[in-house]
Amino acid sequence: MAEISDNRVARRRVFYIPGYDPIHPRRYRELYRKEAAAQAGISGYDIALKPRKGENYGWQVDARVDGKVVRADVEVLVWSDIVRDSMSNSIPATYLQLLRTAWIYIASGALWRLMKLRKGPVIAALYPVGMLLAQLVLSILLGAGVGHLVLWLGSQLAVQLPVVLAGGAAALAGVATAIAVLRWFRKKDGKFFAYYLMHDYAYSAATRGANPPALEARMAEFGAVIAAALEEDVDEVLVVGHSSGAHLGVSVLADLIRAGRAPGEGAVLSFLSLGQVVPMVSFLPQAHRLRADLAYLSCRDELTWIDVTAPGDGCAFALCDPVAVSGVAPAGKKWPLVFSAAFTQSLSPARWKELRWRFFRLHFQYLCAFDRPKDYDYFQITAGPLTLGARYAGRPPSKSRIDRAVSKYTSQAA
Incomplete structure (x- = not known):
């Protein structure tokens, strides 16, 4: 993993890969705006959004956390048009x-x-x-x-x-x-x-776990954008994959590193997978490509990979190590670090009671404010002064994680 001086971040590029969602990406900007303000008020830091210049969809975040000023450019890697065409x-x-x-x-x-x-x-x-x-x-x-x-x-x-x-x-x-x-x-x-x-x-089932050509082409575009960001004058490039976007992020980053486009010097490369549903795809017979990418990414030094789920999220494979349960954990595996966002502890009893049966809303809680935050804070991760690796250095994985091989299919792409 690349390191920067004292692991402090002043400038960050953030790339958010949504799940299977046909809605315009502006919903993610408005969600970030609303929830960042709520979390800042609870946790005592300053954060503000403004439009981001550029052809792709995103926004700029200016934050002051623990007395440190940070600027983050957030970009949504859009594949909602592919989703709409498939529906x-x-x-x-x-x-x-x-x-x-x-x-x-x-x-x-x-x-x-x-x-x-x-x-x-x-x-x-x-x-x-x-x-x-x-x-x-x-x-x-x-x-x-x-x-x-x-x-x-x-x-x-x-x-x-x-x-x-x-x-x-x-x-x-x-x-x-x-x-x-x-x-x-x-x-x-x-x-x-x-x-x-x-x-x-x-x-995913239509191709038995293989990626359709249109999605493969879009993922290649994502990789090119991320590679370009790694050459910019920034301290960290953070890729966030949510829900189905988590397994897209795995393959995009695996391709990028294989191609030698993740230099060991300069910006730190970080990957945060949230509410992942990787087994829904990796357990299918033709998911050779995804299984190979999981195995490859899990032992790379070029990045930090943190996987956050919560048992309270009924739509995610909570605390299931996506590499291990897919049966492709190689010798020397080091990623991901799997831990829980602990909804029942990081949300007050009143807030948990309000959200408990709103299953789809809870699947997005990782992107939202917690009124009793523990060590997971999406806004400090994306706009705070520490790299993802520094923030969770020494953090043990959750004891209740599932890390045994379960998938019947373990074949990988050549």
Whole structure:
């Protein structure tokens, strides 16, 4: 790992890789603005945002932490257009995705292996399947009910309708009702998240863990941007991968280091993975590339890699060492350092009670303020005066982490 004088940071470049998210990246700026102000008020430091110049989407952060002035340029590495293109607007196509995705995870044995880790993310993965099937059953039942009602009304008419005509009208009314119910659920998916999550899991499953060509091309662009930042006059280049963005970050950084584009002098290279769901991909049979990148990155001296999750986040594989559980931990493995954000301790009882059942909100808590912060503070990591390695030097991993090999598939790309 490269070092700088006393591990102090005055200038930092931060690259944030979102998860599978079709929303415009401005949401991350507004989230950072709101939550940084809240954390600064709680923890007693100053932080402010302003627009960042440049072609790509981001913002500039000016902070004073522990009397040290730091400037950070934050950039979102956007792949939301790829996400949107992968999300079918067709209801039948989504149900076809459901069948295909379920078959891939079950037939490959990945589902059973994942269940040996954490139940929360597996339940989250099964949720869209159950919800979509429940919506289909409800639409059929309501359609059948309307059809029977039409038949009964027809039988009550003074002039009896021919059986064929009455049956046709009932069938048409029933089908129309079922379709209307399914369309209503689709329209309200912002509350149910069934279609969104189904598209998410189907995206990786469609290629059985391999990266689609469009994503590979975008990842190469990410690597070029990060490599250019490493040549700038900055003290640290910090890559943050959240949710699905964590495994993208692993591959991007592995490629960058393999290509010799992470010099040992100059800026320190740091990687922070948050709320990772790596096993959902690395346990699939064709995830050769990801497994190779996990193994490679885990023993490199060119970077510091910290992995933060929390058992309170039911959408992440909390405290699962992504390298070890994927069965590819090499001799000499040193990364990642795995520890918990400890939601139940770093949030007050009142705040935890408010958020406890808001599962998707909790999956973003890593990017938010804590009213009883411990040693994890996203805003000090991204805008504070210490490098990621210096901040967590000597920090032991969480004792309850899972670091045994679980994946059935361990083959790696050549």
